Amino acid sequence: MTSVLDLAGIFVFAxxxxxxxxxxxxxxxxxxxxxxxxxxxxxxxxxxxxxxxxAAFRDVGYLLVPVAATAVVFFWHPQVxxxxxxxxxxxxxxxxxxxxxxxxxxLLFGLSAPHAVLLGVCxxxxxxILRDLLSGETPALxxxxxxxxxxxxxxxxxxxxxxxxxxxxxxxxxxxxLLAFTLRLLAMRYSWRAPLARGVTTxx
Amino acid sequence: MTSVLDLAGIFVFAxxxxxxxxxxxxxxxxxxxxxxxxxxxxxxxxxxxxxxxxAAFRDVGYLLVPVAATAVVFFWHPQVxxxxxxxxxxxxxxxxxxxxxxxxxxLLFGLSAPHAVLLGVCxxxxxxILRDLLSGETPALxxxxxxxxxxxxxxxxxxxxxxxxxxxxxxxxxxxxLLAFTLRLLAMRYSWRAPLARGVTTxx
Amino acid sequence: MTSVLDLAGIFVFAxxxxxxxxxxxxxxxxxxxxxxxxxxxxxxxxxxxxxxxxAAFRDVGYLLVPVAATAVVFFWHPQVxxxxxxxxxxxxxxxxxxxxxxxxxxLLFGLSAPHAVLLGVCxxxxxxILRDLLSGETPALxxxxxxxxxxxxxxxxxxxxxxxxxxxxxxxxxxxxLLAFTLRLLAMRYSWRAPLARGVTTxx
Numbered sequence: 107m108t109s110v111l112d113l114a115g116i117f118v119f120a121x122x123x124x125x126x127x128x129x130x131x132x133x134x135x136x137x138x139x140x141x142x143x144x145x146x147x148x149x150x151x152x153x154x155x156x157x158x159x160x161a162a163f164r165d166v167g168y169l170l171v172p173v174a175a176t177a178v179v180f181f182w183h184p185q186v187x188x189x190x191x192x193x194x195x196x197x198x199x200x201x202x203x204x205x206x207x208x209x210x211x212x213l214l215f216g217l218s219a220p221h222a223v224l225l226g227v228c229x230x231x232x233x234x235i236l237r238d239l240l241s242g243e244t245p246a247l248x249x250x251x252x253x254x255x256x257x258x259x260x261x262x263x264x265x266x267x268x269x270x271x272x273x274x275x276x277x278x279x280x281x282x283x284l285l286a287f288t289l290r291l292l293a294m295r296y297s298w299r300a301p302l303a304r305g306v307t308t309x310x
Numbered sequence: 311m312t313s314v315l316d317l318a319g320i321f322v323f324a325x326x327x328x329x330x331x332x333x334x335x336x337x338x339x340x341x342x343x344x345x346x347x348x349x350x351x352x353x354x355x356x357x358x359x360x361x362x363x364x365a366a367f368r369d370v371g372y373l374l375v376p377v378a379a380t381a382v383v384f385f386w387h388p389q390v391x392x393x394x395x396x397x398x399x400x401x402x403x404x405x406x407x408x409x410x411x412x413x414x415x416x417l418l419f420g421l422s423a424p425h426a427v428l429l430g431v432c433x434x435x436x437x438x439i440l441r442d443l444l445s446g447e448t449p450a451l452x453x454x455x456x457x458x459x460x461x462x463x464x465x466x467x468x469x470x471x472x473x474x475x476x477x478x479x480x481x482x483x484x485x486x487x488l489l490a491f492t493l494r495l496l497a498m499r500y501s502w503r504a505p506l507a508r509g510v511t512t513x514x
Numbered sequence: 515m516t517s518v519l520d521l522a523g524i525f526v527f528a529x530x531x532x533x534x535x536x537x538x539x540x541x542x543x544x545x546x547x548x549x550x551x552x553x554x555x556x557x558x559x560x561x562x563x564x565x566x567x568x569a570a571f572r573d574v575g576y577l578l579v580p581v582a583a584t585a586v587v588f589f590w591h592p593q594v595x596x597x598x599x600x601x602x603x604x605x606x607x608x609x610x611x612x613x614x615x616x617x618x619x620x621l622l623f624g625l626s627a628p629h630a631v632l633l634g635v636c637x638x639x640x641x642x643i644l645r646d647l648l649s650g651e652t653p654a655l656x657x658x659x660x661x662x663x664x665x666x667x668x669x670x671x672x673x674x675x676x677x678x679x680x681x682x683x684x685x686x687x688x689x690x691x692l693l694a695f696t697l698r699l700l701a702m703r704y705s706w707r708a709p710l711a712r713g714v715t716t717x718x
Contacts, residue, residue, distance in 0.1 A: 127452075131511070133504035135459045136452035150359070155558070157567025159361025163425050170424075180507045220578075221571050235648070240439070242448035244650035248535075248544035255543045300541035303588045307539070331656075335715070337708035339663045340656035354563070363565025367629050374628075384711045444643070446652035 112207065113171050115200035120145035120175035121186065122197060123237050127176075128183045130241050137180065140237055141172040148232030152208050152225045156215045194294065198257075202287035205230040205258040206279045209265040219266040226262030230286075231255050253293035256300060261286025316411065317375050319404035324349035324379035325390065326401060327441050331380075332387045334445050341384065344441055345376040352436030356412050356429045360419045398498065402461075406491035409434040409462040410483045413469040423470040430466030434490075435459050457497035460504060465490025520615065521579050523608035528553035528583035529594065530605060531645050535584075536591045538649050545588065548645050549580040556640030560616050560633045564623045602702065606665075610695035613638040613666040614687045617673040627674040634670030638694070639663050661701035664708060669694025 123144025127137030146162035153160040162168040179186055186193070208229025212222035231247050231254065238245040247255055265282035268274075292298065327348025331341030350366035357364040366372040383390055390397070412433025416426035435451050435458065442449040451459055469486035472478075496502065531552025535545030554570035561568040570576040587594055594601070616637025620630035639655050639662065646653040655663055673690035676682075700706065 128507045128510060130448075130452075131506065132452050133506050135504045137507065139452060139459075154358060154562060155568055155571045157571075160359055163359045163361075163421060163429070166422055166424055169428060180505075183507050184509065217571060218574055220574055224577060225571070239443065239647065240449060240452065244538075245648060248538075248540050248547060248648065255547075300543045301588075302539065302541050303536045303545065303591050305592065306536060332711045332714060334652075334656075335710065336656050337710050339708045341711065343656060343663075358562060364563055367563045367565075367625060367633070370626055370628055373632060384709075387711050388713065443647065444653060444656065 111203055113167055115203045116145040116168060116171045117175050118193065118196040118200045119204075119233050120172040121179060121193065123172070123233070124176045124179035125183065125187060125193075126237055126241055128179060128187075132241075134176065134180055138173065138176045140240060141176045141179075142169075143240060144233040144237040145172045145175070146233065147236035148204060148229040148234075149208065151232045152212065152229045155225060155228065156212060156217065158215065195291070198287050198290040198294070199283075201230045201254070201258055201290055202261055202283035202285070205261045205286050206265050206282035209262040209282070210269070210274075210279060213266065213269050219270065222269075223259065223262040223266050226265060227255055227258045230258040230262075251299065253298045253300060254290065257286045257289035257293060260289060315407055317371055319407045320349040320372065320375045321379050322397065322400040322404045323408075323437050324376040325383060325397065327376070327437070328380045328383035329387065329391060329397075330441055330445055332383060332391075336445075338380065338384055342377065342380045344445060345380045345383075346373075347444060348437040348441040349376045349379070350437065351440035352408060352433040352438075353412065355436045356416065356433045359429060359432065360416060360421065362419065399495065402491050402494040402498070403487075405434045405458070405462055405494055406465055406487035406489070409465045409490050410469050410486035413466040413486070414473070414478075414483060417470065417473050423474065427463065427466040427470050430469060431459055431462045434462040434466075455503070457502045457504060458494065461490045461493035461497060464493060519611055521575055523611045524553040524576065524579045525583050526601065526604040526608045527612075527641055528580040529587060529601065531580075531641070532584045532587035533591065533595060533601075534645055534649055536587060536595075540649075542584065542588055546581065546584045548649060549584045549587075550577075551648060552641040552645040553580045553583070554641065555644035556612060556637040556642075557616065559640045560620065560637045563633060563636065564620060564625065566623065603699065606695050606698040606702070607691075609638045609662070609666055609698055610669055610691035610693070613669045613694050614673050614690035617670040617690070618677070618682075618687060621674065621677050627678065630677075631667065631670040631674050634673060635663055635666045638666040638670075659707065661706045661708060662698065665694045665697035665701060668697060 120141040123140040123142070124137045127140045130136070132140070146168050150160040150162050205226040209222045209226030212225040213219070217225065235245040235247050261282045264285050265278060268278040268281065324345040327344035327346070328341045330348070331344045334340070336344070350372050354364040354366050409430040413426045413430030416429040417423070421429065439449040439451050465486045468489050469482060472482040472485065528549040531548040531550070532545045535548045538544070540548070554576050558568040558570050613634040617630045617634030620633040621627070625633065643653040643655050669690045672693050673686060676686040676689065
């Protein structure tokens with residue numbers, strides 16, 4: 107069962123994948139491939155690492171939503187690109203939601219709290235990594251310009267802590283998602299960066 | 311059980327991987343790695359997404375055929391490269407066969423028709439994507455020059471429709487494979503292309 | 515259960531991943547991602563191909579060791595880089611250990627000897643391939659400068675042969691690991707290379 111929120115997150119991530127396809131001047135097939143993997147790639151990796159069949163290959167919603175996002179970008183990409191600032195906010199919302207949901211699912215299947223946090227982050231950022239690999243770029247995540255993985259990690263950690271305290275319900279998911287979402291917005295607003303190793307300077 | 315046809319498809323795809331290794335001036339180990347992943351990569355991904363152990367790691371044929379293809383290319387690659395037009399025809403045959411067989415297997419394991427079509431396409435094109443990623447190129451599939459994924463998608467769709475109609479046997483596989491094969495040949499002959507998003511022009 | 519030797523191998527591989535992160539001027543998050551995938555990537559792929567849940571997502575040691583390696587490289591990378599010749603020896607030790615252990619695990623789960631050898635090699639070299647893909651380089655393994663995969667293949671083959679002969683214990687693992695380790699050191703010392711296809715010359 108995919109909730110409306112989950113599908114909304116998938117739509118936002120799929121849009122970012124399809125837009126990358128337009129930037130790379132791919133045709134509609136390439137756009138759809140990028141949209142699909144950006145949207146569900148993180149969850150697919152999480153499920154493989156948990157050792158279960160990826161949900162994206164059982165639930166038709168995971169398939170139709172990226173197709174719909176591709177169609178929207180195909181016909182109206184100039185308008186969608188103009189909405190980019192709004193999309194970054196939605197992307198932050200997707201990041202928050204996916205890290206919370208991913209952590210919860212990993213805990214549900216009996217993984218340790220540290221592994222659940224790792225898989226929460228994987229759910230949130232894995233799709234973007236696949237998108238970048240497939241379109242021939244070094245994954246943006248690795249540079250973590252303006253903290254991206256770190257907010258997801260802190261949201262996932264909150265989720266794991268709340269679960270340990272017995273708070274397993276919707277409130278926990280919401281709190282974790284909100285934490286990651288807020289930190290991500292603050293990181294973008296104030297250009298927060300993760301530290302480089304001692305003596306290493308930022309590439310130009 | 312791998313049929314003779316399946317192994318023939320694997321041989322063709324492995325040859326294309328090994329040739330890419332020669333073009334990239336890789337040594338024999340690199341050639342073998344590319345041959346193996348090009349040939350079985352799509353099926354391995356399909357099986358992981360279905361949630362079963364990849365057949366390529368159970369059946370020794372999947373291992374020996376890429377090794378044989380590597381040996382052939384290692385000693386006779388100028389002759390093999392000269393056969394390239396013929397190889398493109400064989401590749402189209404492999405594409406047709408793999409999309410039909412992949413869809414059938416996904417349906418057999420109870421996936422929905424749209425997912426089965428997706429996995430049929432994945433079987434047909436996944437190996438080529440891995441080959442390109444491993445050898446440091448943007449996946450050719452993403453550009454879909456002269457329709458490659460689309461014929462596979464239509465062949466897979468025919469397979470899924472025939473299965474729904476109760477036609478599960480060899481005739482269905484053959485019809486689906488032939489459809490994809492023919493469409494692919496026509497796409498090469500007439501340079502059919504998938505459309506780009508509105509206002510986007512082909513890269514030079 | 516992860517043995518001390520296994521964790522030592524993971525530490526060495528994680529160090530090589532974190533150092534690549536420094537070379538690429540990634541921040542600490544990127545370093546940790548590379549450290550983790552370099553160290554456990556080969557084993558994760560092996561387990562997925564065997565069809566079981568990857569051990570790296572069950573055992574907390576697989577998570578903490580890469581984090582520790584990242585911290586060491588983060589603070590002391592000039593000193594670690596100066597140890598590079600020593601690290602290449604440790605890397606060869608990791609290569610030997612991982613190919614032996616990987617082959618053993620695959621045999622234990624009932625895979626055929628050729629597949630077990632393949633998965634032994636995959637365990638030994640898969641992490642390095644992922645490290646290179648994620649950091650935007652063509653996998654060094656594909657070029658196999660100074661034999662890297664071949665020693666692992668021979669070590670894995672010895673392991674498979676000894677297992678067939680009924681020698682399943684620690685001595686077999688040690689012998690296989692030592693063979694791969696020694697061959698790798700000799701390959702570095704005498705610049706052994708795998709052959710290129712007939713008529714192909716080394717790039718530049």
